Amino acid sequence: MNGIENLVNRLFSDVGVYDAIRVTLCMSVCSTLLSSVFGIALGLTLERFSFPGKRIVVRINRTLMGVPPVVVGLVVYMLIMRRGPLGFLGLLFTVRGMILAQTLIITPIICGMTYSYAVKTAPAVRVFAKTMGASRLQTSLLLVKEMKYELYFAMISGFGRSISEVGAVMLVGGNIKGNTRTMTTAIALLKSQGIFHEGLTLGLLLLAMAFVIQCLADFLRREVREEENY
Amino acid sequence: MRIRNLEKRIGDFQLKIEDLTIEEGKIHGFVGGNGSGKTTTAKLIMDIIQPDAGRIEYGGLKLTDITMTSQRPYLLHDTVYANLVYPLKIRGRKPSKEQIQELLALFGMQDKAKQYARSLSSGEQQKLSMLRAMIFEPKLLIIDETLSNLDPESVEQFERMILEIQKKRPVTWIMISHRLSHLYRLCDRMHFFSCGRVIASGTAEEILFANEEPEIRRFMAKELVQRGEYDL
Ligand SMILES: Nc1ncnc2c1ncn2[C@@H]1O[C@H](COP(=O)(O)OP(=O)(O)O)[C@@H](O)[C@H]1O
Numbered sequence: 006m007n008g009i010e011n012l013v014n015r016l017f018s019d020v021g022v023y024d025a026i027r028v029t030l031c032m033s034v035c036s037t038l039l040s041s042v043f044g045i046a047l048g049l050t051l052e053r054f055s056f057p058g059k060r061i062v063v064r065i066n067r068t069l070m071g072v073p074p075v076v077v078g079l080v081v082y083m084l085i086m087r088r089g090p091l092g093f094l095g096l097l098f099t100v101r102g103m104i105l106a107q108t109l110i111i112t113p114i115i116c117g118m119t120y121s122y123a124v125k126t127a128p129a130v131r132v133f134a135k136t137m138g139a140s141r142l143q144t145s146l147l148l149v150k151e152m153k154y155e156l157y158f159a160m161i162s163g164f165g166r167s168i169s170e171v172g173a174v175m176l177v178g179g180n181i182k183g184n185t186r187t188m189t190t191a192i193a194l195l196k197s198q199g200i201f202h203e204g205l206t207l208g209l210l211l212l213a214m215a216f217v218i219q220c221l222a223d224f225l226r227r228e229v230r231e232e233e234n235y
Numbered sequence: 236m237r238i239r240n241l242e243k244r245i246g247d248f249q250l251k252i253e254d255l256t257i258e259e260g261k262i263h264g265f266v267g268g269n270g271s272g273k274t275t276t277a278k279l280i281m282d283i284i285q286p287d288a289g290r291i292e293y294g295g296l297k298l299t300d301i302t303m304t305s306q307r308p309y310l311l312h313d314t315v316y317a318n319l320v321y322p323l324k325i326r327g328r329k330p331s332k333e334q335i336q337e338l339l340a341l342f343g344m345q346d347k348a349k350q351y352a353r354s355l356s357s358g359e360q361q362k363l364s365m366l367r368a369m370i371f372e373p374k375l376l377i378i379d380e381t382l383s384n385l386d387p388e389s390v391e392q393f394e395r396m397i398l399e400i401q402k403k404r405p406v407t408w409i410m411i412s413h414r415l416s417h418l419y420r421l422c423d424r425m426h427f428f429s430c431g432r433v434i435a436s437g438t439a440e441e442i443l444f445a446n447e448e449p450e451i452r453r454f455m456a457k458e459l460v461q462r463g464e465y466d467l
Pocket residue numbers: 245246248267268269270271272273274275276428
């Protein structure tokens with residue numbers, strides 16, 4: 006009993022678990038929403054228009070999907086550090102700075118997934134919309150609607166990536182307790198202090214969140230496939 | 236509507252239609268073997284693909300008044316009802332309950348309004364796509380191979396319905412099929428496609444009984460043999 010109390014106290018006071026959870030959720034929700042807007046718009050645009058060098062753009066997109074977040078963190082850090090080109094914005098060691106970095110990491114993921122789905126879906130939807138006499142706007146709206154589960158899925162993937170990311174958030178946010186400390190950077194800190202139990206508890210919490218997200222994703226995937234009569 | 240010197244190249248396939256007139260209010264049939272260019276012509280009319288040369292004179296017909304049911308219909312990821320009313324929705328028109336029920340009843344599908352459209356049997360999916368094409372009262376309907384997949388009773392039902400529509404409010408139809416037998420009862424005019432060309436146009440009588448084109452005679456003979464009406 007004492008042990009658990011000890012543990013809870015330690016997590017809550019020393020490392021600031023409540024705050025870390027709050028910061029993680031706030032950051033992940035914001036960066037996922039921003040990335041969804043940019044990523045979906047970019048992905049659909051990329052599918053819609055052909056231009057010279059499009060294949061290169063798609064390839065770069067795919068590369069960025071797998072870019073090590075810590076590299077993005079470094080670049081963002083250099084941009085927003087006091088002497089950097091964006092230093093005047095005062096984003097260094099703030100949640101807003103972390104959201105910026107995460108948006109740069111997740112947008113290519115959502116963009117790439119949206120693009121792949123759109124390439125598969127759009128031709129048939131466009132032909133259908135034409136036969137129905139739909140306008141351009143109606144066609145685009147229909148395409149988004151027809152892809153909605155896939156788009157949710159892309160967003161969930163982005164969110165999952167966001168909550169589990171540590172490198173960029175550490176560099177840009179600085180792991181300030183109660184302020185920019187997230188669940189993942191808290192774990193990193195606990196480890197460096199040699200406090201493994203608490204780290205593991207937080208880790209399990211993250212794992213539980215990831216599991217819930219997977220359940221959601223699975224539900225959506227089933228929603229897409231089920232009831233189809235091939 | 237008139238098609239003049241239309242040319243379209245797709246890979247090795249070359250479509251070339253010198254002169255094809257689609258008279259208003261008539262039922263037209265496009266018939267010919269697989270890959271003879273029927274669907275390609277329909278897509279050109281529907282402006283899904285654009286010709287390399289030549290043109291289509293629509294004669295006042297707007298693209299939004301033309302519709303086409305695809306040989307592989309696209310059904311929205313939604314209910315039968317949502318699919319059926321989609322063309323009305325985008326035109327800002329309100330569907331009436333009676334109209335929907337009446338349409339679905341034509342094919343005995345009145346109980347299926349709430350069913351997920353993609354869970355229908357393939358024949359039912361085809362029927363739904365036809366009803367969806369008819370619901371907004373287009374002036375030209377292109378039915379691509381859709382009849383070919385229906386059971387005999389539904390075909391009869393459909394033919395009766397078309398003839399009824401033609402009596403009330405004539406619409407122009409283009410029925411596409413790879414079998415003469417699907418079309419000759421229904422069509423006012425038939426156009427025979429072969430290797431990307433229209434090699435004969437005329438009434439069903441003219442095509443069936445008066446055309447000497449060896450290709451068409453061969454096509455007919457094979458069809459008869461396959462149906463067991465003519466034993467070699
Ligand atoms: N997108 C395409 N790519 C390559 N070949 C095509 C394409 N569309 C049609 N074709 C070719 O054009 C020919 C005519 O096709 P189509 O008009 O669909 O024939 P059908 O008379 O059976 O409807 C076929 O040989 C087909 O392979």
